[in-house]
Amino acid sequence: MKIIFFSAKPYDIQFFDSHNQAFGFEMEYLETHLGPHIVKAVDEQTFAVCVFVNDKLTTEVIETLALKGVKVIALRCAGFNNLQLETARKLGIRVCRVPAYSPEAVAEHTVAMLLTLNRKTHKAYNRVREQNFSLNGLLGFNLHKKTVGVIGTGKIGKAFCKIMLGFGCKVMAFDPVIDQNLLAAGIQYGTLEETISSADIVSLHCPLTADNHHLVNTKIIGLMKKGVTLLNTSRGGLIKTEDVIDALKAGHIGYLGIDVYEQEEKLFFKDLSGSIIEDDTIQRLTSFPNVLVTGHQAFFTKEALDQIAEITLNSIKQLSVGEEPAPAVMLV
Known part of the structure; x- marks a missing residue:
């Protein structure tokens, strides 16, 4: 067969x-x-x-x-x-x-992206290899007591929630189906608007559907705290990339970590190191010092x-x- x-x-x-x-x-x-x-x-x-x-x-x-x-x-x-x-x-x-x-694989990668963006370990690694031990520009923030908004509490979102509780974060969540075990663990459920507006860190863990395509757009970003950290290890189409770029330029989004990208089929899972990439959007994203992109690696x-x-x-x-x-x- x-x-x-x-x-x-x-x-x-x-x-x-x-x-x-x-x-x-x-x-x-x-x-x-x-x-x-x-x-x-x-x-x-x-x-x-x-x-x-x-x-x-x-x-x-x-x-x-x-x-x-x-x-x-x-x-x-x-x-x-x-x-x-x-x-x-x-x-x-x-x-x-x-x-x-292994929902833990994706959840753990999300945390790795969050820590890398926050504590700038990727930049520190390159500095030290060049014998530069300066701390200037590497300032981060404590995750302890920060509010994390989790959009989607399926298996991956649930695993991510538990990890963030371990960091001492307050975790809020939005999902059409409320997980009673997460409620018992201290997760607070709210509307999408309540969850987004309360969070210092927003992490997307929902499937892509016709209803939530471009869920993160200018309107939703406007509800987020200034300086918010936005993470997406779910599907690229959940984010309207042009609106996110505008928010990065304006300083409204403080950090962006994405493992998925709406036009990724032309890029991801390929070695393009010797090629000219014609996608101006991904080139713009990777030019920001506060943006981290990985190539659909979270499951790996x-x-x-x-x-x-x-x-x-x-x-x-x-x-x-x-x-x-x-x-x-x-x-x-």
Whole structure:
């Protein structure tokens, strides 16, 4: 039984090959992303395609996969905003994902970005290597007793909340579903406006939907405290980048840490060090001294990759023999 992987990197091959010893699938890895330009390369022997966050599963792509006889689209990620679910449903293609792979990995990376921006350890590292031991320009602030606003308290947001409580922060949260365990731990839930306006640090941990696209825009930024720290390790489309740049220039946003970017499919997961990047927006962002950008790295731990490979292959195996994976894993 054949699986074709798109957007495959060396680490994908390493972890999926290792876990496939228990499954015995025939697996083909393609470095290119899945889109209209390559979908016809899928042959009629392919049972499943395995895709990642920047693969484009448009109606056209899914229709071609159906004509090729593909039975399963397996997302090796949690988000599915890059896929036309209704088309897959109409054409009888099953869609599975990995809804929770080491949420602590993403939460911990968010904290790492916060600490780096605040205490400027990246700048200190470069200074000391040049024998510059001056502290000028490296002033930070205590996290203790600061108010942290968490937008989205699913598994990742919940893990982040717990870490910030450990720093002695006051944690406020907004989510349509209130987590009773977080309430018992001391998290205060409020409206989006209440949470945003009260926070010294705002961290986004919600999925991208049609309703919250560009959630962070000029209006919402206007509710934030002057000098706020804004973190996004969820999806790039939650932020209207041009509005955030304006707020950085005005000094309203004090620090910005992003692991995701709305136009990241043209940039992330690639070595472009020898190229001219034509995206003026990302170039502008990286020019700010108070902005930290990482390339969709937050998920990237051994534990997370082990879980992604195991859950994905097990879901495909179950579907191949007529079994149903757990409801949280299945989208269609």
